[in-house]
Amino acid sequence: MIALEHLTVRYVGRRQPALADLSLTLHPGETTLLLGPSGCGKSTLALTLNGLIPHSQDVATFSGRVMVNGCDTRATPPSSLAPQVGIVFQDPEAQCVMWNVADEVAFGPENLCLPPEEIRRRVGEALAAVGMAGWEGASAWQLSGGQKQRVALASLLALRPRVIVFDEPTAHLDPQGVREVFAAIAALKQGGDHTLILIEHRLDELMPMIDRVVVLGARGELIADGAPHAVFNAHFDDLRALGVWLPQVTLLGARLGLRPLPVTLEQAELALRAYVGSAFHPIGNGHQPEFRAANGPAAIEAHALTYRYGAREALREVSFAAPEGSLWAVIGSNGAGKSTLARLLAGLLPLREGALVIRGRDARRLSARDWSRAVGLVFQNPEHQFVAATVRDELRLSARAAGLDAGRREQRVDELLERFALARYANANPFTLSHGEKRRLSVATLLITDQPILLFDEPTFGQDQQNAQAIQALLASLRAEGRTIGVITHDMALAAHAQHVLVMHQGRVLAQGAPESIFADADVLRRAQLLLPPIGELGMRLGLRPLPLTVEAFAKLAQTPAYA
Numbered sequence: 001m002i003a004l005e006h007l008t009v010r011y012v013g014r015r016q017p018a019l020a021d022l023s024l025t026l027h028p029g030e031t032t033l034l035l036g037p038s039g040c041g042k043s044t045l046a047l048t049l050n051g052l053i054p055h056s057q058d059v060a061t062f063s064g065r066v067m068v069n070g071c072d073t074r075a076t077p078p079s080s081l082a083p084q085v086g087i088v089f090q091d092p093e094a095q096c097v098m099w100n101v102a103d104e105v106a107f108g109p110e111n112l113c114l115p116p117e118e119i120r121r122r123v124g125e126a127l128a129a130v131g132m133a134g135w136e137g138a139s140a141w142q143l144s145g146g147q148k149q150r151v152a153l154a155s156l157l158a159l160r161p162r163v164i165v166f167d168e169p170t171a172h173l174d175p176q177g178v179r180e181v182f183a184a185i186a187a188l189k190q191g192g193d194h195t196l197i198l199i200e201h202r203l204d205e206l207m208p209m210i211d212r213v214v215v216l217g218a219r220g221e222l223i224a225d226g227a228p229h230a231v232f233n234a235h236f237d238d239l240r241a242l243g244v245w246l247p248q249v250t251l252l253g254a255r256l257g258l259r260p261l262p263v264t265l266e267q268a269e270l271a272l273r274a275y276v277g278s279a280f281h282p283i284g285n286g287h288q289p290e291f292r293a294a295n296g297p298a299a300i301e302a303h304a305l306t307y308r309y310g311a312r313e314a315l316r317e318v319s320f321a322a323p324e325g326s327l328w329a330v331i332g333s334n335g336a337g338k339s340t341l342a343r344l345l346a347g348l349l350p351l352r353e354g355a356l357v358i359r360g361r362d363a364r365r366l367s368a369r370d371w372s373r374a375v376g377l378v379f380q381n382p383e384h385q386f387v388a389a390t391v392r393d394e395l396r397l398s399a400r401a402a403g404l405d406a407g408r409r410e411q412r413v414d415e416l417l418e419r420f421a422l423a424r425y426a427n428a429n430p431f432t433l434s435h436g437e438k439r440r441l442s443v444a445t446l447l448i449t450d451q452p453i454l455l456f457d458e459p460t461f462g463q464d465q466q467n468a469q470a471i472q473a474l475l476a477s478l479r480a481e482g483r484t485i486g487v488i489t490h491d492m493a494l495a496a497h498a499q500h501v502l503v504m505h506q507g508r509v510l511a512q513g514a515p516e517s518i519f520a521d522a523d524v525l526r527r528a529q530l531l532l533p534p535i536g537e538l539g540m541r542l543g544l545r546p547l548p549l550t551v552e553a554f555a556k557l558a559q560t561p562a563y564a
Helices: 042-049 101-111 116-129 145-157 175-191 203-209 228-234 236-242 248-256 265-276 338-345 368-374 391-401 406-419 435-447 465-480 515-519 522-528 534-542 551-558
Strands: 002-011 019-026 031-035 059-068 085-088 163-167 195-199 212-216 222-226 298-309 312-323 327-331 353-358 375-378 453-457 484-488 500-505 508-513
Touching: 002 042, 019 042, 019 059, 019 212, 019 222, 031 042, 031 203, 042 059, 042 085, 042 163, 042 195, 085 145, 101 116, 101 145, 116 145, 116 175, 145 163, 145 175, 175 195, 175 203, 203 248, 203 534, 212 228, 222 228, 222 236, 228 236, 248 265, 248 534, 248 551, 265 534, 298 338, 298 484, 312 338, 312 484, 312 500, 312 508, 327 338, 327 465, 338 375, 338 453, 338 484, 368 375, 375 435, 391 406, 391 435, 406 435, 435 465, 465 484, 500 515, 500 522, 508 515, 508 522, 534 551
Parallel strands: 031 195, 031 212, 085 163, 163 195, 327 484, 327 500, 375 453, 453 484
Antiparallel strands: 002 019, 002 059, 212 222, 298 312, 298 353, 500 508
16 A cells, blocks of 8 residues: 655655655555654655645655555645645644534535535445534534544545544544544544544553554664554663653553563553552542642632633633642643633733732732743744744743843753754754644743743643653752742643643542542542553552552552452
């Protein structure tokens, strides 16, 4: 179905190729997981399959050959490849062009000049395939994130492509949206009519449907190719060193010395039942209502915060206290009010209703400058923060705004370029970076300043495992320096590392407390449409108490005398 022959792609302004001498063959009906570190060329590979590279995107080098179902993509225009290859991108809103769902799904077949009756039939079949039948008249812009992504998939299915590429399709989605998209992918796989390629990092939920794993190296070269069990067991150390995402249960199996390493939750459950025996007790329930340190001042105190966008109420009577020097997480479904809360806390939205105290000072009495020096925010979309022509200049602007003198400014810029593995991109335009590199740059620009309170909106979005762990380590080190760190996240594994968790639902605080108690409350998870982290799900299946949420917590529990 797909044959890559010595494919090399290099972007304008880059010395190193995005893909280097890559040869690969994928067969009809296969479901392939494409892994690799941030910036290794995964998205570039996807764009070569539908002809956007080289036809619609300038590249300095395109050599070798890409064949899709017998078509040479270099000799075939993207319009002719569209019925062969469809790509579901990260951001569902970036793919939406029409007002209602039916028109959105019909857009592609209309551009192929199909007869109206055929278009109507394809629209109905495509929406039924993704579980969106009956939504034809709904506004495509007012759907949830998961629904938008399923409509994007239906729009591709209406073209009847043989190959569908999913490029981080759940990156912008809450856990419920992730579940919906994965269910749609599983239905496609079961149908057996499509060759599926997935670029994704939520691997534990995905692995049961994966036939094959292909791993790219840092220079876009082929590192490993084979069945999931074979790749993760034979190449585990290499993949860890490379920094690619691995299933959490595989990491846990390595930590506990299990052989062979489990790849799915089911395999891990079977292996660990034999490992732990029957010494476990039923899990407890309930969450802690208080969200305040036992002693010490609060860095942020919010009292009945309410915010409206016109007639729409985004926040309603939100109250909490974030302890000084803590790492706290805000979780909830799309539209729960998380990003609005972050912008309100950072002073980017006007404080109209309720009270906000920042480090003991009434926020209403703070000047804009004093507020910005107290609270910093890294946006969910890194591009919204970039204003300079190069990565180095982006950091220079932040250093200048922080008041650093010229000598200290350059020294600090060089330090951060090295710290965030961006030195080789110093002269590149920020908008040409990969998603993961953009995220690292946005974090680096914030750290040049010295705010005591730092808020991160989806800090691990778009990162490979190595960089995600590096960002977690960075958050921990900033907290160790005495800063208060807040993260707004859909990454339940990241939330599990927090000291406190705030659960938002429909603009309200649904629950707050320690992550162990929050994730042990099945009612809270159900109402907020959240899922347990993979390790928490494994612990739940095994009946562990207390419920471990991270690989480290599970390993520590397994080594205690009661369970050893």
